[in-house]
Amino acid sequence: MIETQGLTKRFGDLTAVNSVTLGVGEGEVFGLLGPNGAGKTTTMRMLSCLVSKSEGMATVGGYDIGRASDAEKIRGLIGVLPESAGLYEDLSARKNVEYYGKIHGVAQNRRDANIERLLKRLGLWDQRDTAVGSFSKGTKQKVAIARALVHDPKVVFLDEPTANLDPESSKTIRDVILELKRDGRTVFFNTHNLDEAQRVCDRVGIIKGRLLAVDSPARLGNLERHRRTAFQLERLDGDTVAAVKRARGGGVEARGDTLYVDVEDPLRDNPEIVQVLTKAGGRVVYVTDLSSGLEAAYLRLVGESR
Amino acid sequence: MKLWRSWVVAQNDLDVFAHKKYSLYSLVALPAVLSVGLPVMLWLLIQRNNASALEVEVLLNAFAFIFIVLPSLLPTILASYSFVGEKLDRSLEPLLSTPATDGELLLGKGLAAFLPSLLATYLGAGVFVVLADQLTGARVGFAYFPNAELEAILMVAAPLACIFSVEVNVMISSLVSDLRAAQQLGVLVLVPIGGLYVLAETNFLSLSGVSLLVVSAFLAALDLLLFFLGRGTFRREKILTEWK
Known part of the structure; x- marks a missing residue:
């Protein structure tokens, strides 16, 4: 579902991502681990067609991230949770999620059903008409997850999905990731949290500018x-x-x-x-x-x- | 380009603006002050300086130009928020990762600034017409407004001036990272429009069918040019990686 070959990103003299080659299969949960500034977010942004690559190639769902005509198609099949939830604080949880359903062109019946299912699953249904500005960080993150999933994306990119969240919210989000896997969705997520990576990832990649290792958490640990x-x-x-x-x-x-x-x-x-x-x-x-x-x-x- | 997607973007921005009460106050206050203030000023001129019917007519004609200035000023309040505001709220990255194209986003955000600005202009014009006729009718001898010139301004020149301002402001908003800088730079749009107003007030330019046609054609050409320029200068990567 995701293939990269020598994927590189340079900002001026700085090489943020250096020749990353990896493959993530359909229905796989892949975790990208690395310290701050290791290139995790830049890798995710390249794969989401938000920033251009400097060298190499990558495909998402068979579409080339380097081809302008494919960018819209890639964005149509992915759901993205950025590092910051980035919600419209004055709008309700439902309106925040609904906006993304509309912008992805999801038909109203399916959109309404998805919004109800996701908000119920994330424990937000009773607060659906409350402005998200009054929510805790964990609750906002759940709204942002619902927003990323409202159009049933085949590939989900999550950037630090449980950073700074309380244990209960973190568990809910981990459970949602595992449910996505059961549904056959591909999940690519960045994290610092090794325990979380061990719990949910089929494979992890350790990155620090370049990809240092890729394998299952168990195999990497056994080494x-x-x-x-x-x-x-x-x-x-x-x-x-x-x-x-x-x-x-x-x-x-x-x-x-x-x-x-x-x-x-x-x-x-x-x-x-x-x-x-x-x-x-x-x-x-x-x-x-x-x-x-x-x-x-x-x-x-x-x-x-x- | 999918127009329905631009409309979705516009609807969301309108919903967000509706919750920003200070922006709404500014949007209402400016037309209210001008629409009431200008006819009252004329009434005072009649009462205190005994202005003649001809003098009043000349001033009414010149004041009508304010409805080209107003729709170019009002969008600075809303359009400067477009991308800078989203960046400040960190809501831009998820939006840019949707299938919405640059053109669809620019059009949607432009519509969201255009519609309330033009509506506020029309409401202001309505108040201005009623008050101006009430307060100057006795001296002029007839209801000066509505007339063909004002109708041409409201139907053609005002929307074109509004589009011009929206495009400039949305473009600035996508290029700078600071809301105040966006608003300050956005006010520069008033330089050419304000110039027209000064020419009208100083009788170098009178409100006639020909002058309106020239102004409208000039604005229409600018609008078209700016739309393509706006698309050309919109850089998702720059917005995401260079803004702090």
Whole structure:
């Protein structure tokens, strides 16, 4: 559904996006991860035909983003949620969504049905005639999601959809993304939130100007061999720490009653460490995997690209 | 170009403007002040300076030009908001990612500034005609308005002047990133129109069929030129990436 080949964007001397090549299939949820200024928004804007490419090629739904005659067709089959909700604050939730249904040329019956379905799904139906200016950030974001979906787009671009939202609103939006996937829609979203990416994405790309890696969150995480586990004990004494240090050789740090140990394979190493702790007389209360595999992969890849 | 889509854009902008009460006040206040103020001024001239019927007729003729100036001034209130306002509210990016073309957006936003401005001009003209006839009828000896010149102004020159102002203001709004800058630059549209008014007031240009035809033809040519210029200078990427 989305194909890019060497996609590049330069603003003067600055190369914001450098030769990105990727493919996103129909019905796939793809997450683009990267630090601020990594080129996530610019990539999304190029794919939405909002900014032109400097080099390379890309197609969305088979249409070429570089061809002026295809831009209108691409915009007709995509739904976009920008970084900022960008609603008409004086207008009601329903009018904000309805405007986009009209501008996409959705027939009134279908438009009304879609507006009702989306506003109900997002818990906004009772507030449909309230001016959105009085809404919280999370509620505004939900209105903006409804706006992006009112014309049943085949491809949905979401830029930081859950940034700064409360956990409940974030969960609602994650659930909507998963429902879109079940409906066979393609979702391409930018996020800083690695946990969210792991929960909803089929595949993720890590970008920092250029694309550093693309794979499923699980596969990217499994590539990481340097992870850390926290073992919280009822009481941690020097003998117990010494026992673990002897068994592990290094990468052991004690803070309060918690022991932090660098592990390569948590499934193999964690039970062994618990055994050492127990043998040394320690009583283990909690075992916590501190760095998710994806987080470790992300930090390593982004760090290495500096 | 799909005209229905431009109308959708226009309807939404009209809905947004309807909620901006200070813009509405400005839109109503200016025609109200001029439409009431000018006939009252003539009445005072008659009462205090004993102005002759001929002098009053000359002034009535010149004042009718205000209905070319007014529709070129009013759109600065609304049209300067068009793209700058959307950018400030951050509602422009989602709008630009819809299938609406540059021409459809420009036309829609232009219509949204044109219709209320022209309506306010017509309402003002209605009040002006009634008051002017009431307050000057006794001295002039007949109801001076409506006459063919005023009808030509309202039916032809006023809409053309309004379109001219809308196009200039929408174009400026798409090129600058600051609302105040848009409004300040937008007022420049008054330079040529205001020049016409000064020529009329100083009797260098009298309100006749020929002069109106020349002014209207000039405005029509400008309107056409500006429409294509507006489309040519509209850059989605610049609007999104260079505005702060």
